[in-house]
Structure formats: C-alpha cells, structure tokens
Amino acid sequence: MKILIIGAAGMIGMRLAKSITKDAFMGRINDITLFDVIPPKIESNKSSYKIKTGDISDPKIISDLISQKPDIIYNLAAIVSGEAEENFQKGWDINTKATWQLLEEIRKEFVASNGSYKPKFIYTSSLAVFSGPYPDAINDDFSPNPETSYGAQKLVGEILISEYSRKGYLDGIALRLPTIVVRPGKPNKAASSFYSSIIREPLNGFEAILPVPEDLCHWFASPQSAVGFLKHAAKLDFKKLGNKRSLNLPGVSCSIADQILALEGIAGTKVSKLIKRIPDKKIENIVKNWPQNFIADRAIQLGFSADKNFKEIIKLYIDEEINT
Amino acid sequence: MKILIIGAAGMIGMRLAKSITKDAFMGRINDITLFDVIPPKIESNKSSYKIKTGDISDPKIISDLISQKPDIIYNLAAIVSGEAEENFQKGWDINTKATWQLLEEIRKEFVASNGSYKPKFIYTSSLAVFSGPYPDAINDDFSPNPETSYGAQKLVGEILISEYSRKGYLDGIALRLPTIVVRPGKPNKAASSFYSSIIREPLNGFEAILPVPEDLCHWFASPQSAVGFLKHAAKLDFKKLGNKRSLNLPGVSCSIADQILALEGIAGTKVSKLIKRIPDKKIENIVKNWPQNFIADRAIQLGFSADKNFKEIIKLYIDEEINT
Known part of the structure; x- marks a missing residue:
C-alpha cells in the first residue's frame, strides 16, 4: 500500500507521518511519500519515507505525485485563514485549485486504468465553512455559509470531492476539523x-x-485526536458515507x-x-x-472519536x- | 448603462433581452450586448443590440466581454443537467470554470480601476443544488447537497459569487430558479x-x-416569472443580501x-x-x-414575486x- 501525505511538514502532517510508520493498522505499507513546500523535519526513521518538495499549485508536481498511484492521499496542504484572507489569489490557488488539480489528475489515472486505480482522498476541511447565527449546537444538517476566503475555499474543495466521489473516480472524504489545541511551539498571527x-x-x-x-x-480537539481522525478515515468503509462526503468531527x-x-x-x-x-x-x-x-452524531456513528x-x-x- | 447577457440565445435569455429594450426600468440603457455560442434569433429591434458569439469557456472571449465594463452582467449560459451528467468536463468548463473566469476578469477590472468598476453579476442557479430527504417544504436554511454534476457545478458557482461579493469585487446574486414551465417548442431529453x-x-x-x-x-415558475426575477435582481439593492448571495426563488x-x-x-x-x-x-x-x-420567505421579502x-x-x- 502506498500513502501520500501532502502538507507533511505541518504540525498535523508530521504527527500523522510518524504515527503511520509505528502502526500496522493499514496492513503492509510499501511506500510513504511526504510532500510539502519545505522538507518535513523528521529525524528518526527517515529511511521509512520518500521526501519530496515543491509547489502544490504546480500541475506538473501534482501529475508527478499522482503518477505514483498512491492508494491513500492525504491532502493537508493549506494556506491558513489569516493569510488566505490577505492574499486572495494564493489562498484560492493552494486551497482550492491545487485540490481540484489533484482530483483531476486522479480522474485521469482512473480513466487510463479503466477504473482499477481509485484511491482514497482524505481532505482536511474546517469549521470556517460555517457562519452565524448558530443554534445552541450545530448538527449535521446545518448549512455552510462561509464568511472568510479560507472557508469558501475549503467548501468548494468539499463539493468537488463529493462530486468526484459520486462519479466514482475516487473515494473522498472532507473532515471538518475542530480547532486544534494545544499547538506546540510559538504563538502565531492566527486569530485562534x-x-x-x-x-x-x-x-x-x-x-x-x-x-x-x-x-x-x-x-476543540487535540493534535492527537486530529491524527486519530485522519487514521480512522483511512480505515473507514467509504460506502457508509453515501453521497455526504463532508463530516463535522466530534470535539x-x-x-x-x-x-x-x-x-x-x-x-x-x-x-x-x-x-x-x-x-x-x-x-x-x-x-x-x-x-x-456541535452535535457530531454522524461522525461518532462512523467511529470517529474525540x-x-x-x-x-x-x-x-x-x-x-x-x-x- | 451597459448590460451584458451571456447565454442570450436561450429561451430565458431571449425573453430577457426583448423585455429590457421595452422597459425603461433601469433608466437610460446605452448598450445591450447579447452573447452566446450561436447568435440569438432576435428579429425585431435588432439594432438595439450588439450581438457577439463565441465559446464562453475561452478566457480571451471573457476578457473581451468584461473589458467593455458592463454595469449589469447576466450569466445565464449553462450546460443543462442531462448533458452535464454525461459530459463531465464540458459541464465543469461551462457551468463553473467559465463563471469563475468571468469573476476573475471582473476582479482584474475592479483592481485596475481602483474599485470604480464594480458591476452587478446576476447568475441563474438551480434547485439541483438540493437533494433529499426533504422536509415538507424547503426553507431558506436548508443545506445544499447536490447529487448531480449540474447541481455541484451551480453550487460552486454560487460560493464563488458570494466570496467575490464579500470581498467587494462585484455585487453578485445567484438565483435558484424553479423549473420553468410551460416551455415553448418541442420536447427535449431533459428528465423534466x-x-x-x-x-x-x-x-x-x-x-x-x-x-x-x-x-x-x-x-414551478413561468418563463415570464423567470424574466421578472432577472429584472427585479437588476433593480435590487444588493446591500439587503448581506453575505447570503444565493436565493431560493418563489414558485x-x-x-x-x-x-x-x-x-x-x-x-x-x-x-x-x-x-x-x-x-x-x-x-x-x-x-x-x-x-x-419551498418556503421562499427571503426572496419574497426582497420583492421577488412568482x-x-x-x-x-x-x-x-x-x-x-x-x-x-
């Protein structure tokens, strides 16, 4: 089994990468590719990974990554909310167009392989797809209405993933993560x-x-829960998702x-x-x-735990x- | 005032074009440009219009249309549901990418003009953004979850229009039209x-x-109501829409x-x-x-009538x- 983690140098990506080598939960893993704009700072077990760097908004990079036919693709790469709001073009390029290009490249490989290549595509979305006024607790039917560029970019990604999944080109899921605390390191300029x-x-x-x-x-959820969500998604039977590929996660x-x-x-x-x-x-x-x-009933029923x-x-x- | 109708050769586009020349509702109109892949069959008052033809998925065509700086842009061009389901690429190209390219071109003109160019962008969306299970009547808060390519394409267009409007690059609205009956002419292959x-x-x-x-x-709504919706949107004070730019119309x-x-x-x-x-x-x-x-309270409060x-x-x- 081949795994590709896009955005592997991030706080969640690195934890996910480290945790996948430790676990045997996905059976025999032949190949873990870690991709990011900078190389992930992974010291131990470095030989367990293939490390690639580049700009995910470059179609050639995407074509190269997907041509390896990974069975599981984690797309964690993102321009965060503050920067996406400031730099409109960059946010749309990385958060939406790169995701779309990934889906397109997978579709091409699907078609070229007569449908034998059909990977799992696991995407981190965000609470930013929502805006108020809110009920006391947001349930699984609450309608998204983003009020930030980041939220709009993630929501378009979600719709594309649902659509490519419905058409059978891949098996996608969009995980709307809670705010992750306690982040290690230094404070940054995010409002959160x-x-x-x-x-x-x-x-x-x-x-x-x-x-x-x-x-x-x-x-809220801990970084450990976030990694747990991502690993659970890899094991999940995606048929259970039906046509609803976006999921509010528990927290x-x-x-x-x-x-x-x-x-x-x-x-x-x-x-x-x-x-x-x-x-x-x-x-x-x-x-x-x-x-x-939130009342994250659906995710809990699907076995996600916070x-x-x-x-x-x-x-x-x-x-x-x-x-x- | 300059008006651009994209998709002007269609049943609604032609009625809209004819009706705009008759009416003085928008004050002095200097220029009505009718655009479609084929020339609209408008016999009477032909001299009232500039007629242009071309492929709306061509960025050069879009750049040419927007460089004229129309004050009101109707984007009615669409690949209909059956064809969008059959021809995945064509549907996404026309229904979403062309719409996005239009918004991008408007943003460029907005920036180049230091914000003095900020048109109204009126887009026909569809009930196809929704899927069941439904309540007895769908209210304004019901969450979209498309189950067709056409619905997904229209929904992505809606989110983009909301986002470009929120950022102030244009004033957009997405009108979710009822099924239009009685269509004149011959039966077609649409399920409806x-x-x-x-x-x-x-x-x-x-x-x-x-x-x-x-x-x-x-x-349902009549073709006359559909034209009425489109004309009402041109007169509407878009500030009243706030950050909710998609509207279920009455029917x-x-x-x-x-x-x-x-x-x-x-x-x-x-x-x-x-x-x-x-x-x-x-x-x-x-x-x-x-x-x-539907319970289309919001649209009715905004003066849309069916x-x-x-x-x-x-x-x-x-x-x-x-x-x-």
Whole structure:
C-alpha cells in the first residue's frame, strides 16, 4: 500500500507521518511519500519515507505525485485563514485549485486504468465553512455559509470531492476539523492562536494574553485526536458515507472560563495567574462569529472519536511536550 | 448603462433581452450586448443590440466581454443537467470554470480601476443544488447537497459569487430558479421535459406522455416569472443580501394531478385526455428526488414575486404562444 501525505511538514502532517510508520493498522505499507513546500523535519526513521518538495499549485508536481498511484492521499496542504484572507489569489490557488488539480489528475489515472486505480482522498476541511447565527449546537444538517476566503475555499474543495466521489473516480472524504489545541511551539498571527497560548505559555512559565471575554465557547480537539481522525478515515468503509462526503468531527465544546478552570485543576492558580486579560476588539469580533458547539452524531456513528474533555486535551500536551 | 447577457440565445435569455429594450426600468440603457455560442434569433429591434458569439469557456472571449465594463452582467449560459451528467468536463468548463473566469476578469477590472468598476453579476442557479430527504417544504436554511454534476457545478458557482461579493469585487446574486414551465417548442431529453409537454402538446392538439405517478409534486415558475426575477435582481439593492448571495426563488408547488386539473379547467377534458400514462422508472427515479415545495420567505421579502397558481402559468403560455 502506498500513502501520500501532502502538507507533511505541518504540525498535523508530521504527527500523522510518524504515527503511520509505528502502526500496522493499514496492513503492509510499501511506500510513504511526504510532500510539502519545505522538507518535513523528521529525524528518526527517515529511511521509512520518500521526501519530496515543491509547489502544490504546480500541475506538473501534482501529475508527478499522482503518477505514483498512491492508494491513500492525504491532502493537508493549506494556506491558513489569516493569510488566505490577505492574499486572495494564493489562498484560492493552494486551497482550492491545487485540490481540484489533484482530483483531476486522479480522474485521469482512473480513466487510463479503466477504473482499477481509485484511491482514497482524505481532505482536511474546517469549521470556517460555517457562519452565524448558530443554534445552541450545530448538527449535521446545518448549512455552510462561509464568511472568510479560507472557508469558501475549503467548501468548494468539499463539493468537488463529493462530486468526484459520486462519479466514482475516487473515494473522498472532507473532515471538518475542530480547532486544534494545544499547538506546540510559538504563538502565531492566527486569530485562534491565543486558544493554545493561554494554556501553553503558563505551563511553560510564561505570561499569555487573553484578548476576548471568558464566556466565549469554542470547539476543540487535540493534535492527537486530529491524527486519530485522519487514521480512522483511512480505515473507514467509504460506502457508509453515501453521497455526504463532508463530516463535522466530534470535539470538546468549552468556554474560555472552563479552559482556565481545567488548567488550574491541573497546574494550580499560580500557573493560571499568568494569563493576562488584555481585550482586543478586533480578535473578539472574529472569534465571536465562530461555532461554539456541535452535535457530531454522524461522525461518532462512523467511529470517529474525540477527546473527553478539555482537561484531557491539556494533559496530552503536558505528556507529549513537557514531560518528554 | 451597459448590460451584458451571456447565454442570450436561450429561451430565458431571449425573453430577457426583448423585455429590457421595452422597459425603461433601469433608466437610460446605452448598450445591450447579447452573447452566446450561436447568435440569438432576435428579429425585431435588432439594432438595439450588439450581438457577439463565441465559446464562453475561452478566457480571451471573457476578457473581451468584461473589458467593455458592463454595469449589469447576466450569466445565464449553462450546460443543462442531462448533458452535464454525461459530459463531465464540458459541464465543469461551462457551468463553473467559465463563471469563475468571468469573476476573475471582473476582479482584474475592479483592481485596475481602483474599485470604480464594480458591476452587478446576476447568475441563474438551480434547485439541483438540493437533494433529499426533504422536509415538507424547503426553507431558506436548508443545506445544499447536490447529487448531480449540474447541481455541484451551480453550487460552486454560487460560493464563488458570494466570496467575490464579500470581498467587494462585484455585487453578485445567484438565483435558484424553479423549473420553468410551460416551455415553448418541442420536447427535449431533459428528465423534466414532460412537465412542459403534458401541458403544451395537448393544448396544441397532440398526445403527450406522462412517465411518472400523478401524486409527485414539484416547484414551478413561468418563463415570464423567470424574466421578472432577472429584472427585479437588476433593480435590487444588493446591500439587503448581506453575505447570503444565493436565493431560493418563489414558485408554485403543484402535483401532476393538480397540473392536469388546471389544464382541464382551462381547456376541458378533451384536451387533458391527450395525456397518456406510460410509466418510465428511469425518469421517475430522477424526478422523485427533486424538491417538491419551498418556503421562499427571503426572496419574497426582497420583492421577488412568482405566479399565483398553475392555472396562471398555463394561461400565460396560451396567451403568448397560442393566441398570438
């Protein structure tokens, strides 16, 4: 079995790559290709992978990747929300056109092989496909209506994946990931960045800034759950998806007050006191329009499982990033 | 004011073109350009129009059309559902890529003009963006989930139009038209064709075939209403649309039994007896998955108005196609 991970240098891509070699869950794997614009920083077991770099918006690169006929293709490559909003062209090129070109190239190989080549195509989508007003909890029937370029780009990708799947050219799924916390590393300029930093910085003895009111709720999963979702998708019988190829994934709905309480419960008030409240209306105006809660019945029925609560999410971060 | 109608040789495009010259509703019109792959058959007032022909999937053609800086652009060009399902590439090229290229060309002109060029972009979308299971009546929040290439192509067009509008490059609207009946002319190979022919053929003294059970309901509007929708969109204050640029339009929900009853009420049983029931499971299986009824509150609040009932739809056909 051949696996291709596009966007393998990212935080989730690297974890997925490492975890696939460890596991035998997909039977015999002959070939794992890691692709990204920069080489993934994988030190151990480097010989387990083929590493390729390039620009995924280049059709020749895509043709080369698909000509290897991977059985499972993870497309995790993305321009993140802030950059997609700033750089319209780049966002559409990477988040949508490159995805479309991948699907087209797969279709060509499908046709050329008389239908014997029909890979699984696993795509990370986002809560950004949604916008308010929201119900108390978003169910599987809630209609997407993106209010960012990133959300629109991901939603078009989803529709294309459904359509290519319906026509039988491939077996696709679009996983709408919760916001992933606690991200290791440094804060970035994403509006969601503080959701990780209010946990990560205090645990590491540093101050963190909380720019929004504590009663705001949001929908979270750990990096470990994200990798779990991606691995589960590879094992899933796609017939069960029918014609609905986009899936809201399970997660933890949690207010910021609850997050802080969970942090205190684990590390004490000395740590949680490192969170400084410095309101930022610009960030608040973005964040308050994000989904707060989901009822992800369909994904749960399909066997996707998330973290139990926010404490568990924090503990996973401590175990993996601090205690190792 | 300059108006461009893309797809002007079609049944709706021609009616729209004729009706725009008659009306003064949009103030002074300097220029109406009619574009299609074949020249529209417009005999009277031919000098009122500039007629252009070409392939709308050709970026050069698009660049030429938009370089004229039309104030209102109607994009009615489409590969219809049956053909889009058969010819995957052609459907995506015309129904989506050409629309995207139009939006891109408008964006270029917007940027080059420092935002002074910002046209209205009026796009005909379709009920085909939806699939079952349906509620008793589909409201404005019902989530699209296309089960045909045509529906997927139109939905991607809708998302692009919303996104380019949100970014301020143009003012777009996507009108989800009901099934248009009674179409003049001959039956075609569309699955929906019988909906016109069971009225049209008997009124003209010919037999018509009804391939599906009489209890099936569907959502209809007359060609006159369709033109009315398109003209109303040109006058509409697009600020009222906010970030929801796709609109389910009002129509008449009607079972086939009701259609036949309406025909009888107007033309008598001698005419309605020309309808022959010849079941066709293939057509039934397509048609039974179509939406049956809508609550088009939003469109009605925005001033879009439809036919009162099916009798009125039949009378419009008689007035225009038989009594003239």
